[in-house]
Amino acid sequence: MAANKSILFLPGDGIGPEAMTQVRRVIEWMGRERSVSFDLDEDLVGGAAIDAHGVPLADATMEKALNVDAVLLGAVGGPKWDDLPFEKKPERGLLRLRKEMELYANLRPALCFEALVSASSLKPEIVSGLDIMIVRELTGGVYFGEPRGIEELPDGQRRGINTQVYTTNEIRRVGDVAFDLARKRSGHVTSSEKANVMESGVLWRQEITKLHQEKHSDIKLDHMYADNAGMQLVRNPKQFDVIVTDNLFGDMLSDVAAMLTGSLGMLPSASLGDVDANGRRKALYEPVHGSAPDIAGQDKANPLATLLSYAMALRYTFDLAEEADLVEQAVQNVLDSGIRTPDIMAEGTKAVSTSAMGDAVLAELDR
Amino acid sequence: MAANKSILFLPGDGIGPEAMTQVRRVIEWMGRERSVSFDLDEDLVGGAAIDAHGVPLADATMEKALNVDAVLLGAVGGPKWDDLPFEKKPERGLLRLRKEMELYANLRPALCFEALVSASSLKPEIVSGLDIMIVRELTGGVYFGEPRGIEELPDGQRRGINTQVYTTNEIRRVGDVAFDLARKRSGHVTSSEKANVMESGVLWRQEITKLHQEKHSDIKLDHMYADNAGMQLVRNPKQFDVIVTDNLFGDMLSDVAAMLTGSLGMLPSASLGDVDANGRRKALYEPVHGSAPDIAGQDKANPLATLLSYAMALRYTFDLAEEADLVEQAVQNVLDSGIRTPDIMAEGTKAVSTSAMGDAVLAELDR
Numbered sequence A, B: 001m002a003a004n005k006s007i008l009f010l011p012g013d014g015i016g017p018e019a020m021t022q023v024r025r026v027i028e029w030m031g032r033e034r035s036v037s038f039d040l041d042e043d044l045v046g047g048a049a050i051d052a053h054g055v056p057l058a059d060a061t062m063e064k065a066l067n068v069d070a071v072l073l074g075a076v077g078g079p080k081w082d083d084l085p086f087e088k089k090p091e092r093g094l095l096r097l098r099k100e101m102e103l104y105a106n107l108r109p110a111l112c113f114e115a116l117v118s119a120s121s122l123k124p125e126i127v128s129g130l131d132i133m134i135v136r137e138l139t140g141g142v143y144f145g146e147p148r149g150i151e152e153l154p155d156g157q158r159r160g161i162n163t164q165v166y167t168t169n170e171i172r173r174v175g176d177v178a179f180d181l182a183r184k185r186s187g188h189v190t191s192s193e194k195a196n197v198m199e200s201g202v203l204w205r206q207e208i209t210k211l212h213q214e215k216h217s218d219i220k221l222d223h224m225y226a227d228n229a230g231m232q233l234v235r236n237p238k239q240f241d242v243i244v245t246d247n248l249f250g251d252m253l254s255d256v257a258a259m260l261t262g263s264l265g266m267l268p269s270a271s272l273g274d275v276d277a278n279g280r281r282k283a284l285y286e287p288v289h290g291s292a293p294d295i296a297g298q299d300k301a302n303p304l305a306t307l308l309s310y311a312m313a314l315r316y317t318f319d320l321a322e323e324a325d326l327v328e329q330a331v332q333n334v335l336d337s338g339i340r341t342p343d344i345m346a347e348g349t350k351a352v353s354t355s356a357m358g359d360a361v362l363a364e365l366d367r
């Protein structure tokens, strides 16, 4: 008998827990109405873990994360922990999960919901219908490279050092993910680096080019310097289908792309690793937005990005495309009916609370 | 007797030379009408230098650049030289100039010309009146850090390495430039890094904070992670006055900011070093746009960014604010009268050639 489907909830800080509460309601609905049930466990990450255990991710939590089918994370961080030393900050909990689970491929869709086009700071014709997938390398580059640190110099100065490093295999495995995704989309990959300035970018470009020739020549590939990619995202984002890039450029480009849609509160992400001996692909799902401490605990947060992250888990980890479609369609319908949390409000729409948004989604699922 | 004012022209590749030709005409006008004359020299950089000398910047040219008051550069690069090895690419000529002239502060205004608001992909209310100054560190960080390169690993893989490194002094001197500029503007500096992920960013934040307390506490300072800064530029760019950031983040953020204005063909930049023993501050001026090889030689290029770079030289190197104003006002008037090169055309305006744009500017200067 196959083991039950397991999910570890890591609500984290700020609006993370409130958003997660609404996801739980949808999960219960799934068990009730679709006989799709999960073993749910919950634990602490980020500031919440610091407060309880003195570290942003306890070893026991790490252990759990390594042994479930999927992790669903809320958000980490907040002013309370801003002054902690580097190694103790809430973000380190998230970075540890990414690294030890070896989640090397971070999928960040930048999708413009038709009902929210007007929320974008860009002209409607520039973003209407926008559908980009950014594939960001997530376990390498300057985020994890050694040597790193701050050292004292003999003359009393200090020097801060980080190392950007990529190997052939690190580049190829995330490249494979990007090409495979493009094949199910519009068949176009744009690879981005600064090969005109950085040798690590030269290697990136060479390896992606080789991989393309060897295994993915059915896909259209082009290369674009990362600064230009930032510009082109602003100028004409619909020229892109899949963008594949390194950890740091991916951090920046995916945030710019997300903001084009005007609705950060709507965007989910998936971080995927390799398939292990048990046939399980390690995976963590989380919204693109942060912990928004300024509105935490006020029942104002938008739970939809976290809910759509759960939908991504249904699709990618549990192969439940139909159920994923149900959730995504319910979200779409709620938006179309003009129901909004404050962050995506516009004229002629109705601002509702986090929990009322959850109600609305459940009502749509029930129809 | 004071030496004459000297400028070295480095037209470079693509549309560089055509744009520079129009600047020469304005310089001649200055000599004729305002008795402001320069010793002009001209030399090769980028692909043009590769074709002539086999290197993207000859030693003799470097020597000249070190001995003039200001360098005015067109643009470098083009498909012809794309397949050259890393160390021989056109860009290396530009990077050598920056490094050996020690041009550590790169000033990139992102200004939205009122007549061009509609050219932006952003909504008019988001960009109208936009006036940001990005101060990018230009001689440090991952652009120049050692060790760097591509190495073979025992298992047949390769590894690409670059090093991000900043010292206290490197951070402080560019910080000073940013605070001093803010004092003449709206008194607000935003410093940007990834201190949540990189120790070099932690040092950056600490040193900027210290510098602020010691010397610039009259200025409002805040810190913003670079990914968030990219988002905020798209969401609400008018929240910024001066942004100070490192070489790589500056490369990306200044390009995103430039694209917000919708008129890359309009944006100049200045790269400044320290004042030397002769009281001379090393300086290089260049447009933000690239060499646009696709339209080179067709009399279609917009010469205004290069012309405005010359205006920045008048202001910053030669202390000729009145003459700088004249040039900037002439450009403004030309735009207001609806004259446009193809890149900034809109309904109801007239597309003219590069040389006709030069004519129009001269006609305005003559009025």
Ligand SMILES: CC(C)[C@H](C(=O)O)[C@@H](O)C(=O)O
Residues within 6 Å of the ligand: A091, A094, A095, A251, B196, B197, B227
């Ligand atoms: C919180 C932070 C460490 C993280 C990152 O830089 O990767 C975040 O910005 C992200 O993009 O998920």
Ligand SMILES: CC(C)[C@H](C(=O)O)[C@@H](O)C(=O)O
Residues within 6 Å of the ligand: A196, A197, A227, B091, B094, B095, B251
């Ligand atoms: C041409 C290239 C080396 C350069 C850079 O990366 O600095 C360019 O993008 C710039 O911003 O001036």
